[in-house]
Amino acid sequence: MLQFDDLRLRVGGTPILRGVTLEVAAGEAVGLVGESGSGKSMTVKSVVRLLPPGSRTEGAVRFDGVDVSSLDAAGLRRMRSRDVAMVFQDPRAVVNPVRTIGDFLTEVLRDQGVGRTEATRRAARALSEVGIGDAVRRLHQRPYELSGGLLQRVVIAAALLTGPRLILADEPTTALDVTTQEEVVAILNEQRAARQVALMFITHDLELAAAVCDRIAVMYAGEIVEVLPAAALHAGARHPYTRALLNSRPGAVAPGERLRTVPGVPQSALTAPPGCVFADRCPHAEARCREVRPVFDGSAACHLLEAR
Ligand SMILES: Nc1ncnc2c1ncn2[C@@H]1O[C@H](COP(=O)(O)OP(=O)(O)O)[C@@H](O)[C@H]1O
Ligand SMILES: [Mg+2]
Known part of the structure; x- marks a missing residue:
């Protein structure tokens, strides 16, 4: 359904993404992980x-086989309001603070020609589906009357309301x-899985x-260095960067022991060397790693894995 095909992005000449290749099937959940600045947000925003x-x-980025860069304004609007929904970090930046939750939820439906009564009925049902009781009262409230967790549930309800096929959750x-985090993720996942939304x-x-996800893509310095099934994260991680990330998790050390971090300074797409982006932090790097960029083979981009 969604296909990133060697996507490269520059902003004002500065390289941000350096060849992202990834597919998301209908109904599939794909996690995008990596250090801050690695290009995760830019990838989904594209x-x-x-x-x-x-x-x-x-x-290219293709949705249903159509290159999104070829969409005209109407096509883009249709995709954003119908096929693809977004949930961002801060719900208060998304919901208009002076209007009611009901207005926020019914707006898109009303734009699509759904009548007021029916739109309100659907909005109330959407709130119950994300675990918000007393939906009718909530519809009359304003954002400041809701906690961050409740408001993020409202955003998720809104994201599901138009029957999208893909949710981008940043x-x-x-x-x-x-x-609250755990509850909100559980609800998002439960609802999207029930509707088979990717x-x-x-x-x-x-x-x-x-x-939460079926597969995990690991990003570093504007590229995807490894993609693996979520179930294989611990036993099956192949790329040295993925393994370093796994070793630096809070759960990877005994309580009281000092947290390990990935040694070295994170690269960005701008500072990325000619060879492997991880070479200067990689404990296994050889001369060719610094000189020749490894090819992503569908699973990982690493010279040292190619022979295996
Ligand atoms: N509006 C912007 N203009 C120019 N560069 C940006 C902008 N937003 C982010 N960047 C740069 O793009 C890179 C990737 O950012 P982003 O996708 O937000 O990373 P992540 O979500 O993985 O933390 C970063 O180096 C960041 O500095
Ligand atoms: Mg981000």
């Missing part, structure tokens, strides 16, 4: 062309407290990605 001014792309729980789930939490 699907709906929400890129900064001065952006230039090469390669760190949807990072701004919430930990107990999901791209951005998080820096590998465990969370593995719990």
Whole structure:
């Protein structure tokens, strides 16, 4: 359904994505993990062309086989309001603070010609589906009357309301407290799985990605270095960067022991060397790793794995 085909992105001449290749099947959940600045947000934003001014792309993003860069304004609007929904980190940045939750939820439906009574009925049902009781009262409330967790559920309800086929969730729980995070992720996942909506789930939490997703794509410095089934995250991680990330998780050390981090300084797409992006931090790097860029073989981009 969704296909990134060697997507490269520059903003004002600065390289941001350096050849992202990834597919998401209908109904599939794919996690996108990696350190801050690795290009996760830009990757999902390129699907709906929400890129900064001065952006230039090469390669393609295709939705249902159609290159999104070929969509005209109407086609783009249709994709954003019908096929693809987005959930961002901070729900308060998305929901208009002076209007009611009901207005927020019914707006898109009303734009599509659904009558007021029917739109309100559907909005109330959508709220119950994301676990918000007392839906009718909530419809009359304003964002400041709801906690961050409740408001993010409202955003998820809105995302599901138009029957999308893909949800792009960019760190949807990072701004919430930990107990609320788990509930919100569970609801998002439960609802999208029940409707067989595909999901791209951005998080820096590998465990969370593995719990929610079918497959995990690991990004580093504007490229995908490894893609693997979520169930194989621990036993099957092949790329040295993925293994380093796994070793730096809080759960990887005994309580009280010092957290390990991935040694060295993160590269960005701008500073990426001619060879492997991870070579300067990789404990196994050889001379060719610094000189020749490894080819992504559908599973990982690493010279040292090619012979195996
Ligand atoms: N509006 C922007 N203009 C130019 N560069 C940007 C902009 N937003 C982000 N970037 C750069 O793009 C790179 C990737 O950013 P992003 O996709 O947000 O990373 P992530 O989501 O993985 O943390 C970063 O180096 C960041 O500095
Ligand atoms: Mg981001």
